[in-house]
Amino acid sequence: MRFKKELDFVHLSKFFYIFSIALTVMGLVFLATFGLNYSVDFKAGSNVDVALSKNITVEQIRSAISGIGIDSEPTITQGNQRVNIRYDEVLTDIPDAKLKSAILKLDDKASFEINTVDTEMAKELARNAIYAVLISCIGIIIYVSIRFEWRFALAAIVALIHDSFVVVAVFSIFRLEVDLTFIVAVLTIIGYSINDTIVIFDRIRENLRFGKQKTYEDLKLLVNKSVSQTLMRSLYTAFTVFIAAFFLLILGGASIKMFSLAMVIGLLFGAYSSIFIASPLWLLLKKRQKVSVKSNPAKI
Incomplete structure (x- = not known):
């Protein structure tokens, strides 16, 4: 099953950018005002x-x-x-x-x-959690830059930060408890999100090899085509894991409730960001490259 060619993902992404920016701003306000509701894992x-x-x-x-x-x-x-x-x-x-x-x-x-948990242990756990997220992001940047190019890497990291921050923002807004399983959930979400993003990026790179893109409109059509070709695979993968996380949330014990909830939120936004944030952002960066080259013919 494929979506019709006239479905313009790049155009739709403008509305999702507004939604994501609004959610990010609201999350920043709540984090600055109320912070996170840390469990005993992160405070004495x-x-x-x-x-x-x-x-x-x-x-x-x-x-x-x-x-x-x-x-x-x-x-x-x-x-x-x-x-x-x-x-x-x-x-x-x-x-x-x-x-x-x-x-x-x-x-x-x-x-x-x-x-x-004593004071020193709480500080160490919080510090190690931040290091875990930062190191994973740095590793992804290095891998994607080598495997693809820096524009793909930058777009992927923006999407990952978006997914992670949305989960953090939701937990801050609703005062949900943040414990060690929450950090595990965030790292898992990063893994699934980069998987979806890389699948779409790989198809974009493959289509770039076999097409001649001379204008921004050519690149826009290529991105829309690439997303359409991989959309159902990405949705099926996300939906399969989402069902498992959802039933863990409903039927699981109290100890994994926050993990399951973070997974449910992160999987939804991970699939959405791969389609409507990462790919259009790469297009925007690629467009700037073409404009720069066009204005400086000596570079060609």
Whole structure:
């Protein structure tokens, strides 16, 4: 199945550029104002996950644990017979024992999972997460520049940054928790996004070899043709992984909820950016090259 030749992806990309710019600006505003809702993985503190055998209200839990000797007010999130209690300071042995004792009085069958991160470890995890994303982007730039050309590399990186930032922006806007699985999801999204982009770029390069493009309109037709030829393959690949991530989000456990949600968002925007951002951006860079060469005939 192929789309009709008259479908102008390059023209449609102008509207998607506006949408992406608006979303980016809104994301920057929220990040500058509210930042990210970091989990205990990225800031010092203790995270207590409690599995209950009966329904207990947040008010009951808050009242029961109010006298354990911790100054900071805990953040309590309730799920289906599960409660998450997060402190911004590390629980020592005595408050830890008091907290368990207080909750066991409400439910003697409750079970606990406590994760604690100190300040230095939190800083190291955050630093390593940033390094992981930066190194992956640098590696992609080097690979695509060697395999294709720098214009393809620049367009691909802009698309990757767009996809990653959209996921970060959505998590900031809706105050969703950012943990280590979120970083894994972002790196996975980068992998799928570059795969879709490279498939389209490879077809553009192949069509460039067998065609004679003398004007911008020739290049525009070539990009539209290349996207049409690879569109269904890209959509099928993204949709297949999207279905798996979606059902993980719906049916998976609490520990992978944020990973699955980040994957769902990233896969949707990854497929969209490969078609409407990366390819038209390469065309814009190529157009500037042709204009430069035309204005300086001595370069030919």
